[in-house]
Amino acid sequence: MIERIRVIGIGMGDPLHVTGEAVHALSTVDVFLVADKGDVTADLVAARQAVCDALIPDEHAYRVVEVTDPRRGPDAERDDTAYDRGVRDWHAARVDAYAAVIDGLADAETTVGFLVWGDPAFYDSTIRIVDALVERYAASGLTVDHDVIAGISAPQLLAARHRIPLNRIGAPIHVTTGRRLVDEYDPSLGDVVVMLDGHLVCGQLADAFPDVELYWGAYLGTPDEVLVHGPLAHVIDEVRHVRAQARERHGWVMDTYLLRPPAVPPETPPPSGFPDTEALTDGIVTVRPLAAGDWEVVRDEHNNEESLRWDFVGQACTDDEARRQASQARREWRRGRAARFVMVDAVTGEGAGVINVMRMGPPGIGLVGYGVLPAFRGRGFTTRALRLVSRWAFEEAGLERLELGHKVQNVASGKAAARAGFEAEGRLRQRLPNPDGTRSDEIYYSLTRETFSPEADG
Ligand SMILES: C[S@@+](CC[C@H](N)C(=O)[O-])C[C@H]1O[C@@H](n2cnc3c(N)ncnc32)[C@H](O)[C@@H]1O
Numbered sequence: 001m002i003e004r005i006r007v008i009g010i011g012m013g014d015p016l017h018v019t020g021e022a023v024h025a026l027s028t029v030d031v032f033l034v035a036d037k038g039d040v041t042a043d044l045v046a047a048r049q050a051v052c053d054a055l056i057p058d059e060h061a062y063r064v065v066e067v068t069d070p071r072r073g074p075d076a077e078r079d080d081t082a083y084d085r086g087v088r089d090w091h092a093a094r095v096d097a098y099a100a101v102i103d104g105l106a107d108a109e110t111t112v113g114f115l116v117w118g119d120p121a122f123y124d125s126t127i128r129i130v131d132a133l134v135e136r137y138a139a140s141g142l143t144v145d146h147d148v149i150a151g152i153s154a155p156q157l158l159a160a161r162h163r164i165p166l167n168r169i170g171a172p173i174h175v176t177t178g179r180r181l182v183d184e185y186d187p188s189l190g191d192v193v194v195m196l197d198g199h200l201v202c203g204q205l206a207d208a209f210p211d212v213e214l215y216w217g218a219y220l221g222t223p224d225e226v227l228v229h230g231p232l233a234h235v236i237d238e239v240r241h242v243r244a245q246a247r248e249r250h251g252w253v254m255d256t257y258l259l260r261p262p263a264v265p266p267e268t269p270p271p272s273g274f275p276d277t278e279a280l281t282d283g284i285v286t287v288r289p290l291a292a293g294d295w296e297v298v299r300d301e302h303n304n305e306e307s308l309r310w311d312f313v314g315q316a317c318t319d320d321e322a323r324r325q326a327s328q329a330r331r332e333w334r335r336g337r338a339a340r341f342v343m344v345d346a347v348t349g350e351g352a353g354v355i356n357v358m359r360m361g362p363p364g365i366g367l368v369g370y371g372v373l374p375a376f377r378g379r380g381f382t383t384r385a386l387r388l389v390s391r392w393a394f395e396e397a398g399l400e401r402l403e404l405g406h407k408v409q410n411v412a413s414g415k416a417a418a419r420a421g422f423e424a425e426g427r428l429r430q431r432l433p434n435p436d437g438t439r440s441d442e443i444y445y446s447l448t449r450e451t452f453s454p455e456a457d458g
Pocket of ligand 1: 012116117118119120121122123124152153154155194195196197217218219220221222254255256
């Protein structure tokens with residue numbers, strides 16, 4: 001009867017990759033459940049068996065039960081939603097199949113083990129499946145203990161074999177799948193590790209990013225291990241060739257690779273973020289960079305009748321959404337996408353609204369957006385905040401022209417902008433959506449470095 005489930009990472013199939021902790025764990029398992037995925041990965045099932053043979057002492061009795069893996073349709077043709085649904089259905093079918101075996105365990109068989117290729121944390125569903133099994137037994141009143149033992153993963157072995165660290169000093173590593181790579185690749189991601197790529201899709205990036213270094217490895221940790229390294233455009237044909245030959249020979253191929261963009265020469269300036277700033281104040285209104293703790297101001301500025309009336313969709317902002325926006329603000333600032341400020345009452349410190357400068361269009365242009373909480377309306381807060389932020393945008397952030405727009409009916413917004421020195425430039429027909437599905441004309445304003453005067457009062 002089941003008491004414990006152990007998820008054991010066994011590295012890449014070589015018994016020498018199995019950690020001491022995993023060796024101990026192996027010897028505690030009565031029944032190993034192994035997915036039988038058909039002939040294609042028979043080599044992998046054999047490798048698992050070899051690990052057990054090599055590392056479990058003869059006196060420890062265990063059995064290996066192959067559980068036929070439910071069939072799973074091809075992923076490549078699915079969109080993200082179909083992919084997620086397909087994976088979920090497949091997991092549910094696997095949970096059922098494993099539970100059927102566990103329910104039939106002999107009384108003395110109390111510990112079940114799942115042997116996981118590489119490490120359970122990398123693109124492997126075993127932990128999720130075990131969670132579902134544990135929950136299922138808990139629901140029927142049976143407590144099943146479970147644990148996870150780490151293993152050497154394909155990216156770790158790739159790095160070791162190429163004798164490189166996966167990251168550059170202090171920089172992050174992006175780990176993704178072949179299915180996402182082409183859509184999301186950008187050298188600004190830094191070092192990108194790709195797994196689960198059945199089609200070597202990095203080949204599609206070779207024209208655009210010829211100098212990106214490819215560190216490729218297949219059958220890592222097995223006697224057939226093969227490595228290739230070089231600039232993507234130079235080595236991609238060699239990798240295609242080696243990979244096709246190997247696939248022919250084995251009937252399957254498992255490969256992992258790292259894409260490393262060339263180091264940026266020190267004289268090339270990094271992508272420019274907005275400059276940091278202290279709080280800016282005129283004694284009545286203070287604006288300061290929006291921080292995670294300001295999320296309630298983000299929410300309350302949005303969730304009131306007046307704001308929702310001018311909104312595009314008219315939907316309330318949830319606490320989670322407000323938290324997300326507030327916590328991302330510093331990152332957007334550093335990247336130079338948007339400078340988001342919170343407006344506060346300079347005297348009481350109370351949050352009064354938000355004001356943002358979004359970098360958009362040609363260089364030097366900032367699109368301004370703002371909103372004030374109901375309690376602070378009619379007190380000139382927007383105009384004051386616009387003046388403070390405009391000065392910062394021209395004098396500190398190097399912008400040349402600020403733009404803003406409002407729905408033609410939103411007269412108050414236009415008055416606040418005009419008082420801050422913005423000039424109406426035109427009416428853009430049917431530009432802005434309304435919550436009821438109609439569209440409104442937009443009155444568009446600008447303020448340029450030349451026309452800006454901090455004292456303007458319209
Ligand atoms: C389902 S994921 C499992 C990953 C595994 N849990 C790990 O820690 O590496 C399978 C992917 O891992 C990579 N992989 C697994 N074994 C490999 C090997 N021996 N050589 C190269 N890549 C391998 C491949 O990218 C493959 O598509």
